[in-house]
Amino acid sequence: METVDYLQTVEDHQTFLVLIRPTGKLLAWKHFSRCWDRIAQLNCVMIPGQKREMWLRYKRNYSKESNEWGDFQAHRKALGLISVGKCSNDVEFQELFESYKLEKEKYSDSLYNSRLIVFGMNTDGTEISHEQQRELNEEESSPPTFKIDPDEPSDSTISSVCDSDASVNSTSDKSQNGHINIDDTSGDPLRRTNDQNVSKNNENASKSLTGSNKVATEKTGSQITFLRPSPKNDKVEKLAKTEKESLSRNSSSGSIRDLPGSEVVFYTSIDNCEGLEEGVKEFVTSLFFVLEGKRLDRSFERADKSVLLLAPFEKKDFVGVDTDTKSYKKKCQGRLKKHLGDLCLLAGLSGEAMLHYSTAVDILKPVNDWLWMAACYEGICASSVISAYKGTQTTSIRRNQSFSVKRGVTVPEKQKPVSTLHSYSNGLQELPDLPSKSGLNADDIVEKYKDALMYYSKFKSAAVIEMEASFKACRILILHRKYLQASDFLQNVVYINLQLTDEDRINRYSTLSTLYAKIGFRRKASFFKRVAAMQCVAPQNPKPNWTLCHQLLVQALEGYRIHLDQKDSQVKSPGQMNGWPVVQMRVLHELIYSARRMGNMPLAIRYMTILLYTQLEYMTIQEKRDLVTNLVNFTGQNEGTTQPLALDSGVIIPHVPLLNIPFVKSFKVMPLTSHLEPRKLQSVTDTSSDSVFIFTPLNLGATRNDAVQTDMDFQWVEGDMSEVQLLVDNIMPDELTISQITLICEGIEIESFPLSPKLPAEASSYLIKIIVRPLSTGTLKILGYSTKVLGVRSNCKLRDCPTIPQTYFNVKVIPALPEISLTSSLPKSASFLSFGEEFNIVTSAAAVLYNGQSSECIVTLQNNGKLPVELVNISLESSRDNKEFVNEVFKWNQSNIESQLPLQISGVLCFNLVINAVGEYLLKNAENIKSYDLLKSTATEGKVVEAVLKVEYSGGAGLQESYCRCSSIGLCIDILPSIVFHKWDVTLSESQDHCYLLFDIQNISDEEIQVKYSKQCITLKNEQIKRIFIEIERCEPTMFKGKTSEEFSQFLSNFVDISWFIPSMNINGRVGIESLKWSQEQQQLFYLSPVSWVVKLDGQVISPLHIGSLEYRTGKLIRIDVDVSVNTESLDIDGREVVLTMCCCQDSENDSIIYNTEKYVSVIGSQSLFIPKFSSDGNLSHSCLYMFLCSGFYKFEILMIVKGQGHDLQSEGNITKVKGHDLESKGHISEVKGHDLESKGHITKVKGHDLQGEGHIAKVKGQNQSEIICQTSCEDSTYKCSSVIEVNIID
């Protein structure tokens, strides 16, 4: 079976083919491969004294059939053989030598020379003594130190390392790499199994060995002893013939044993063979000279001795052909010329070779020797290519470079091309445009190769040659960057019909793929890789190799734009178009299948995940279902992993998170529920004042929008359940069960509570709440979430999620805080409330109270947490404008609460909340309404009081960090109307010390109300109005410290206690009179007067409560005596001016009083008494006589005016204020006159005071015998006798 060398290049035309064979059974593969590595470095040898180079190509095995083509193309001939063997004693050596003979026999047709390298013996061929052996063993057992040292070869030209075998085919490429690596490990039985090619080679070798065993032993039987420790005697005749030339040279080199021309070289061990390279060099130089001899041998040119060189398959064609014809001779001649060309090429004379080839073409053309003409064309191309790059030494280096770039091997500095031409991404150097001296330009080469291929294709048996030629042509064109033409040649390869083994087929496709990749046809490359992979497991293949199939498929992925690492893909989110979904799906399915057949379930699952992640968009529903079913089956057998998977080839397949199943639309870190949310205890320093900046609602600049907020503005609490909410979509057609979903966090330890939600088919915006519990304090960094869907675990990082701008979230976790539950004894309110969420309301309480009613409510705090509560702050919150009012309604005892602290775990703290239904007792149409009444509806409708009882509590470590929690009760109190006041007034009572308060009260509730006051009780029906009198003691004016009338109302309410009782409901309440407004006069009535009057009318004392008039006749003198006694304690009157005046007036009963009565009354005596300095005893008396001229009702008004201490006449303000009290010149007399007659203004003023008391005064006028102090602002005080002194004058 012929094998195709897929790696052949044009340059190979000038290389010597040398076989290196492991021989004997004792050589460990490890040693051979080390030896091989060292020898294979030597690919170019400078021939001493010849200024020529010889290029070398090594092969480990070479089929006899291929070797037979050697006449057709000389570089196909194995010219040298190096056998490597091992033995430790003579017996073994003999066996080894036997094998060597067999090897040599096999290639005897073509070999120029051969060598046997023996390890395990001393360099002189003696056995190694035991001591040495031990040393060696020790050496071997110690870690091998063997390193390829590139500097070792003495010849600098050798340094160019050619890895002619370092293949384009990456499979063998890898195996070779593997060997180099493995060499460093001792004892590796795996290697053989690893490399199937190699083991196969060995098999082949051993087969051929046994096959030719018989013949060989017969032939060489007598020669066994030949090379024994004293091998001087003689030599193999056969060898001697061919090696005569080299012998002389070999003898000059000291590295070989004493026998000149010996073909056996001994080394003690592979680690100890410094001369190896040198020896090989020696050997190949010998080959060169044999060749040179052949080349210069012109004997064949003589026509009579002409031999017809034949390609292997031609042999039978020429049997019996007439050898005398002209065409036959021409053929002989032409073919010989061509062969000569080959030899010249090998000998490094490319120019000469070209000439020979051209001549050969000319000779062969007329005789239509197509096959050989094709070979000539190929030779011409080869020689022109070789000559074009000769001297620059670029040929092998360039190839080297391209490979090393690919494999990441560092290239020694000196190998770098001198040219400064830029290199291409595929590692190829741009070719210098060399002036083609004799060579052909690229187009010519294409033409020539095309011709050659055409001719080859005429011969079915030359298919191997044709294929290799195609590859060679392609490789040249790649160098010339003629990619399209190169692809034509590759296309041609596909058509070549060749019976190949499966392995070869795979190789062929792989090579095609590699070359296509070099052209830059990635898709083609992938296509052929995939074809190669399919070939591995073709149905007719008896031994499907799934591992190789998988390996090739992985290499094919690139061209299909499938990325095993999703980070490589430019497409950031799944579903975006990238490549060809149909084709991609197909390849992925094949990958999955191959992985499964390999038995690597995690890998299969990983591929499925990739398929699911990348291609879901393009799948039909049925495909999705199938895939899901398969995946679930797989994961049922073998749990998926999130670790990156490494392939044997070194490719790492990272974890692929299934970001799209389910697809997370939003990721929201939730604060704790508001009543558990920690907040800072209110500290003394207000943080807002720290900053010089003030808040602006303007959103200045767009930068704020760009910055993605990652730090949460709330805290989580250690040990408390915290929540993250995910909105997810299920794009699968079926219900999706997420068997587990948790968070991925770092920073602090958390306890997770995995969920397993079920998403309905094609659900959108399904809410998933993930619960975690932080176990320590610090900053928790939430990086993502992890799911287990369809048995596949996915760690989905937020940075990979396209819909979430944040790459992580930071949440601060604060120390643990206690937790309480808050309840109240009141029923919960049905509807709530005007307050927003910021109040953390956990419960509510509602009550219905009648205005004035009081109620209690027990508020209970139960500690449900794990820490004692050490601090409780209770406050009321309400809307801004009724704070004051709310604070009146609700009251509690803070000290009572504090006494119950600390509250132990599961302990209970109770306190009473007192609710006072403080309401309005005035109807709306009343004129005087207190300030906060704005909020209230009319008293008749009742009203609703809403407030929030805020409980701040803290304890434990959280308190130390000054955090607390806040729970609240929403309070909602309905205040129903009960009693309202319609009118109110103050009257004097009989006693000087008491006065009456009068109230008109109305029941505006729906119930019957009993009103209790001063031990009395009245019952009011609905809407009924009744008047009540309450007698209270008058008090000293000094007792009232306030000034405003509100304060007075407040003050007054202390003396009054009115309560109500609703019998039907058995509730009671208090009626407050705080909201009632009292006029100045009414206020005065309430105080004890400092001035007491005794008025006598004709000697008869008029009591203050006296009602009615005394009757007199006209013309009768009526005497009025006034005694005034001033309580000097309460009124400091000593030494002040006092005026006492009387005047008679007529009350016309329509609220107008006529003072101008001088026509009807004549006064005898002075109406007024002026006392410049009041005596200290405080008494004053005056008398006056009146005579009435006309009948009618008359009244007397008696005033006492006490001038202020700092009386200032000049003060203008007083003038206007006092009006009638003229101060200008006449002093008090005139003023008194004014009182009498002229200055009505004064009277009016006083009267005006009367009138100021509301309309109700008129009503109670009959009893209105009061004293009024008219206090002017200049501290003049006017006291009026409150007794009604009325006379009825009759005729």
Added chain:
Amino acid sequence: MAVCVAVIAKENYPLYIKAASADSELKFYYTVHTSLDVIEEKVSSAGKNANELRELYLGLLYPTEDYKVYGYVTNTKIKFVIVVESSNSTLRDNEIRSMFKKLHNAYVDMLCNPFYTPGENITSKVFNNTVISMMQE
């Protein structure tokens, strides 16, 4: 008499692909997919002398045993690929050219649809009919 017609986006993903028979569809997917290599190579090599107007028609991309693959690239780098059977000798270069012309016109008409976003898969019925007519000629 095309057996497969494909429209490929600027970014080299398929916008439209239609094969004469459904069972060979996958094969044509591969054929067309790999032909993109040649198209890219041809376009990039032609792009070097940028001044002259590039011809849209790329000619024969490559022959396979049974088919010939022709390519055409619009100025917006939309690629058209037509696969014909190798055995069909009646189709000459000119016929192929006119087929591409027709395809291009149909594509432009389709693109004029304001409801079509460039880059989406082509679902237009009119376009589809044109392609079918090209396959049945």
